[in-house]
Amino acid sequence: MYVEKRNGSAMIKTTQQIEAQPMRIPALPFVLILALGTTASVADTRDNAIALFKFAEQNFPELLNPPGPEIQEIQGFYVRFYAGTGIYLGVQGDNVWAVGGPLGEQLDMVGKLEAFISVQPSDISDSLLSNRRPYCTYYAEDRFAAVRDVTRNALFNGSLSITVEGNECVFTSNNIPNHDFNDSSAAFATNVAEVSTEVRIPIEPAFADNVTELSLTTDNAIFLNGVKLDLFAAACYNVGDEKIGCNDINQPWRFDPLHPGNQFGTDRHNAHTQPTGAYHYHGNPEALFDQEPNAESPVIGFAADGFPIFGSFIDDNGTVRAATSSYQLRSGNRPQSANDPGGAYNGTYRDDYEYVAGSGDLDECNGMMWKGSYGYYVINEFPWVMNCYKGTPHESFNKSSGGGGMNTPGNPPPGS
Numbered sequence: 001m002y003v004e005k006r007n008g009s010a011m012i013k014t015t016q017q018i019e020a021q022p023m024r025i026p027a028l029p030f031v032l033i034l035a036l037g038t039t040a041s042v043a044d045t046r047d048n049a050i051a052l053f054k055f056a057e058q059n060f061p062e063l064l065n066p067p068g069p070e071i072q073e074i075q076g077f078y079v080r081f082y083a084g085t086g087i088y089l090g091v092q093g094d095n096v097w098a099v100g101g102p103l104g105e106q107l108d109m110v111g112k113l114e115a116f117i118s119v120q121p122s123d124i125s126d127s128l129l130s131n132r133r134p135y136c137t138y139y140a141e142d143r144f145a146a147v148r149d150v151t152r153n154a155l156f157n158g159s160l161s162i163t164v165e166g167n168e169c170v171f172t173s174n175n176i177p178n179h180d181f182n183d184s185s186a187a188f189a190t191n192v193a194e195v196s197t198e199v200r201i202p203i204e205p206a207f208a209d210n211v212t213e214l215s216l217t218t219d220n221a222i223f224l225n226g227v228k229l230d231l232f233a234a235a236c237y238n239v240g241d242e243k244i245g246c247n248d249i250n251q252p253w254r255f256d257p258l259h260p261g262n263q264f265g266t267d268r269h270n271a272h273t274q275p276t277g278a279y280h281y282h283g284n285p286e287a288l289f290d291q292e293p294n295a296e297s298p299v300i301g302f303a304a305d306g307f308p309i310f311g312s313f314i315d316d317n318g319t320v321r322a323a324t325s326s327y328q329l330r331s332g333n334r335p336q337s338a339n340d341p342g343g344a345y346n347g348t349y350r351d352d353y354e355y356v357a358g359s360g361d362l363d364e365c366n367g368m369m370w371k372g373s374y375g376y377y378v379i380n381e382f383p384w385v386m387n388c389y390k391g392t393p394h395e396s397f398n399k400s401s402g403g404g405g406m407n408t409p410g411n412p413p414p415g416s
Helices: 028-035 045-059
Strands: 003-005 072-074 078-084 087-092 095-098 108-112 126-128 144-147 154-165 168-173 198-203 221-223 271-273 278-282 299-305 306-310 313-316 319-322 328-331 354-357 367-370 372-376
Touching: 003 221, 045 078, 198 221
Parallel strands: 306 372
Antiparallel strands: 003 126, 072 078, 078 087, 087 095, 095 108, 144 154, 154 168, 168 198, 221 299, 271 278, 299 306, 313 319, 328 354, 367 372
């Protein structure tokens, strides 16, 4: 299981990545596809892979021998190599692949896991994530949660399906989180509602030649409970009522929704709603990972460019500590004019901060390479999660596409 329940019930722990030669994983014979049919109560792709390997080995010993070789993790696959026949059998998300030996050198998909074994959805209600694997394929499963709107005392059921199609992971969600929400600290302008969302991310994200700036027209990320990250507010100094309507991305003095003086009505999870009722985060989704850990934080979601988002904590030579931002408050006072707010730089506006390379762990996008993987990090200071994209955001995160499922182009709501 990729989650570690707060009630302490046992879950399968992650394993260290195994260095292996690149996998060239062709289809098993059609008879194998017809015969793979059993039931297994499995919860994530590692559990699924183990169930698939066990069944296949029991029924096709002539192809998969000797049985029980060590499971390897290769580029988003769980793989077993059967030295007796030279066959690789691999699970990538909800897909089964095979290659080698008598099957040939062509990498082909055998089929979807659900055609072979019974895959049960995972209950992630009030659960902490624990998996640090950087490929989205390792999280391909159906998830559900039973949660409550605290203020309204209303029950909700969250749902998230992560599947693998080609070179992309597909996230389909109703945008309900896996934790209770709308507590007494919140002031939601709109009641939370189910909002259908489908977004896609590349399995293997790539660095772009130049960073892509965040915008009001693109959702920033999807978390592993099916809720999006949408960092910007459509609210700027001296624009309208300073609550909505600041749709020019170049307009200066945009309010930071998480500055306590701005009172954007977020709950204890740093989230609130848009006019559609879509619940979304502006910062640390605290219910997703341990806030006082004794180990490094897990992957808690994926940015629109496909790079993973980690929780706050890293293991720095034996010391577990929070990653630090390289953004700092500017010194002195802001300009004072009809279009400038004046006053001391105190974090009210995003423009109050400047990037000082090397002053913290994280780069200008609030990410870093750590132990061989690039990712963004949730922190409890500006810019909170990310401040640009190192890769190219997938078009499904564009609000006009409907994938983010949230806003009318050109008129994003406050806190969107």
